[in-house]
Amino acid sequence: MHEAHTPVTVDRAPGIAGELALRRNGPHYEIISNGVFLMDTRDGTSERLLVSTALDHHIAPAHLLIGGLGVGFSLAEATTHPAAGTITVIEREPAVIAWHDTHLRPHSAGALDDPRVHLHRADLLTWLRTTTHTYDAICLDIDNGPDWTVTEGNAELYEPAGLALLTTRLTPHGTLAVWSAAASPAFEQRLRTRFTHVTTHPVPVPHGEPDLIYLARRPHP
DSSP states (O other): OOOOOOOEEEEEEEETTEEEEEEEETTEEEEEETTEEEEESSOOHHHHHHHHHHHTTOOSSEEEEEEOOTTSHHHHHHHHOTTEEEEEEEEOOHHHHHHTTTTTHHHHTTGGGSTTEEEEESOHHHHHHHOOOOEEEEEEOSSSOTTSOSSGGGGGGGSHHHHHHHHHTEEEEEEEEEEESSOOHHHHHHHHHHEEEEEEEEEOOSSSSOEEEEEEEEEOO
16 A cells, blocks of 8 residues: 655745745655646656657657656657757756756756757747757657647647648658647547658546647648
């Protein structure tokens, strides 16, 4: 039987979309936004799969963009993948970045110290619109999925205009990977309209629907 723990808030900070809190629950940490659970350090299987499936189609050095630092599972996976070259991480919340110097550092496995990693504090949509970099793989994990965004503005990323913008930031054989806490048939259809090859990768969770990784390659001409 698992021992029950009382969650303890170890830090609070103002965020872009309201208050962020880091909460410890036994040996695990949870990130809470305006009282709503976002992510925790309990597993990380689907976050790692997000990166590994995106990079498995490439040979080194593949240039990778990760949208969202989170608790660090995706970044840690990227630094151990044999195909990874430069790794660009976009995270808009200063508090999340700061927690990786303290409580969350074990979960990102010190990956921010890797010389291939370039962390930018920025909004992902703004970054995509104001830079011209292209990537062999783009991994999105900034929301709980296309239908459950952290902020209203993020919804554009998953709409046709956002997918068109993401496509311009992919190399010709690039891969787009998107994490979701549940299936989104409408989003999958939009991906199929934009890309010739779309696959889904479910990851079972202890309760509720499986997490889902959407993988899209080969944009339509």
